[in-house]
Amino acid sequence: MTQIPASKANPNKASSYAQHVATLVSKYAQLLAEGQSVLIHSGSEQHYFGDDRGIVFQAYGHFAHWLPVNRPDQFVLVKAGDTPRYFQVVPQDFWYDQSLQIDAELEPVIHEVFDVVQLSSIEEVAEQADLTVCDYLGPNTAWAAAQGISPAKLNAPALLAPLDFARAVKTEYEIEQLRYANQQGLVGHAAAAECFLAGGSEYEIHNAFLQACSLLEYETPYTNIVGLDANAAVLHYQHKSRVRVSNAQLLLIDAGSRVNGYGSDITRTTPSQHCHPVMDSLITGMEALELAIVESVKPGVPYPTLHDQAIAGVASLLVEHGIAKVAKTELVERRIAHAFMPHGVGHLLGIQVHDVGGHQRSASGGRIEPPAHSPALRTTRMLSEDMVFTVEPGLYFIPMLLDPLRAGDAREVLNWPLIDELIPSGGIRIEDNIRVTATGAENLTRG
Numbered sequence: 001m002t003q004i005p006a007s008k009a010n011p012n013k014a015s016s017y018a019q020h021v022a023t024l025v026s027k028y029a030q031l032l033a034e035g036q037s038v039l040i041h042s043g044s045e046q047h048y049f050g051d052d053r054g055i056v057f058q059a060y061g062h063f064a065h066w067l068p069v070n071r072p073d074q075f076v077l078v079k080a081g082d083t084p085r086y087f088q089v090v091p092q093d094f095w096y097d098q099s100l101q102i103d104a105e106l107e108p109v110i111h112e113v114f115d116v117v118q119l120s121s122i123e124e125v126a127e128q129a130d131l132t133v134c135d136y137l138g139p140n141t142a143w144a145a146a147q148g149i150s151p152a153k154l155n156a157p158a159l160l161a162p163l164d165f166a167r168a169v170k171t172e173y174e175i176e177q178l179r180y181a182n183q184q185g186l187v188g189h190a191a192a193a194e195c196f197l198a199g200g201s202e203y204e205i206h207n208a209f210l211q212a213c214s215l216l217e218y219e220t221p222y223t224n225i226v227g228l229d230a231n232a233a234v235l236h237y238q239h240k241s242r243v244r245v246s247n248a249q250l251l252l253i254d255a256g257s258r259v260n261g262y263g264s265d266i267t268r269t270t271p272s273q274h275c276h277p278v279m280d281s282l283i284t285g286m287e288a289l290e291l292a293i294v295e296s297v298k299p300g301v302p303y304p305t306l307h308d309q310a311i312a313g314v315a316s317l318l319v320e321h322g323i324a325k326v327a328k329t330e331l332v333e334r335r336i337a338h339a340f341m342p343h344g345v346g347h348l349l350g351i352q353v354h355d356v357g358g359h360q361r362s363a364s365g366g367r368i369e370p371p372a373h374s375p376a377l378r379t380t381r382m383l384s385e386d387m388v389f390t391v392e393p394g395l396y397f398i399p400m401l402l403d404p405l406r407a408g409d410a411r412e413v414l415n416w417p418l419i420d421e422l423i424p425s426g427g428i429r430i431e432d433n434i435r436v437t438a439t440g441a442e443n444l445t446r447g
């Protein structure tokens, strides 16, 4: 079996992974009734319509929670009181390499903590257990239904709600993977900034990031966002222009790395010597605001208060830089500041970059809606120890959001000549990954 190199950064990885699986075993034991079992499926390979080309596979989150195996048709069968069983399907195939690419330090542990059953086709799974009595968690409900699993047992909310809610709080093993994904991502960010300052195009910067992190593009946790100047004002800008921009003002790069299924999500905004001095100063101010928000993190804080702090901070920056002519409270109350930061201050992070359960009220379900003034806020949870999320305030000059202000009541409140000078500078975002500790925060991105 081909194996990827072991990381140097996680000396306790094997034992912490074993502990992580033990935590999941007891979590599931609390959820499952006497005799109940659940089959968790990584998912099945998908193809483009009418084509034999496969779509990049990503294992289902609740499977990836158990196993660092990003391959289709892998299964965990969990029954309270039993060792979890791992149905490891490795097809015979001379077209593609079907080896599982498991982390070399974790593979022996998998054989200790699971009852590993090696199979060569998905059809053999039904020979291993009576699937008709199982619950099923996973994306291929058609396959599960064809095994005789009743509709009420396919992704049942009674199981999913507590599992989604619990994913927000990480084990020591998960935090280690996220720490390492941050360390790798920062190496990529340093290379990206260097490439930008040497005059690189978005395409060249993107490749510099990937190469420094030793990533293939499909291995990244999300599509890299690499925007020069005005492109930085498109929040999830997806293109990578091959054109070198002479005298580019700034680079906004939002890019992360992935370790054993856990992704980092990091944004840096780097000014060049050609940056508009006001934008340059706004970047410095945004960095200070981001770090101040992180200082507010501790257990018991409702996440939306971090968002409110970000919006108030953006309002202050607008006033301090002469972009707005009224008090910051007026900019917040009239939702003018919100047009300069139209996204939420962050989101839960882990196996999925926008991890599950961000709006969940409790382990049994329900929703806490984001406030009406910030519908894009992805997390409304109360912070608790070992939650991991991003803090990513931003400030953008987005013409389609500014035009209604210019045409409406706010036209007297804002300094339009200065805004018109800054629109070509695009936008700013600074994003770090944060763990809640017993008393405050660990910034995983800044060590």
Ligand code: GLY
Binding pocket: 222, 254, 255, 265, 347, 353, 392, 431
């Ligand atoms: N990278 C996407 C985000 O920051 O949410």
Ligand code: MN
Binding pocket: 254, 255, 265, 266, 267, 431
């Ligand atoms: Mn991001």
Ligand code: MN
Binding pocket: 265, 346, 347, 390, 392, 431
């Ligand atoms: Mn993010």
